[in-house]
Amino acid sequence: MLLVLLAAACLVPGALTVWLLRRHGWGVAVLAGIGATVMLPFVLISGMLVFPPLGYAIAAAATLAALRDYDNGKLGHATTWTTVAVIAMGCARWSR
Template sequence: MLLALVAAACLVPGALTAWLLRGHGWGVAVLAGFGVTAAFPAVLISGMLVFPPLGYLIGAAATLAALRDYDSGRLGHATTWATGAVVALACARWSR
């Protein structure tokens, strides 16, 4: 469930941007939507650098999700969550 929320949080802004810009042509709309979707992780990482509690919160949530997925045997999902936890906690640590 948490993975679906993270995917929606990353993809919905890009899809909405593409939908709102469809009047300017689908090529421009798709490129703008892709740009918004690609920029979202950079904005999130910079937010964790500026506001360390956000990095610790995301790191803790990703760690719990990784442990849950390791317990259920979904190693690919769990490894992805563990990598996200390491990145979030590293960003929070660098800002101190």
Template sequence: MLLITVLCLAGLAPGLATVWLVRRRSSWLLAVLAGVAVTVALPFLLLTSLVLFPPLGIAVGLAAALAALRAYDRGRIWSATVWAGVTALAVSCARWWR
């Protein structure tokens, strides 16, 4: 559970840094909007990189498959199912380009 919290905070860090940097020169509204835009753009950039660089998609898919197998072995069905979904998404992004 701690790892998920750390990953979520790492995903929010670029948006928070953007808010902090933009706030120094502009209003709070513009800073918050810029921070939200950066935070929302991260998943899009990840999927785009998986599509444009298929070996990365295959590597992420293999790593997620291993994580899914490990989670299934430990009896964590929901997290294993999420990892299996990540595997399918990453491999399908890698295969979409061809």
């Protein structure tokens, strides 16, 4: 469920950008939507650098998700969540 919410949170800004810019032409709208979707992780990392408690919260949630996936035998998902937790903790600790 958390992966679905994360995917929706990442894709909705791009889809809304395409929808709002469709009157300028579909090519421009799609390129702007791709740009909005691709820039979202960079904005999140910048937010974790500026506001360390956000990094700690994301690291805690990702750690819990990784532990759940390790228990369920989903090693690929668990490794991805572990990577997210390490990046979030690194951003939060680096900004101190």
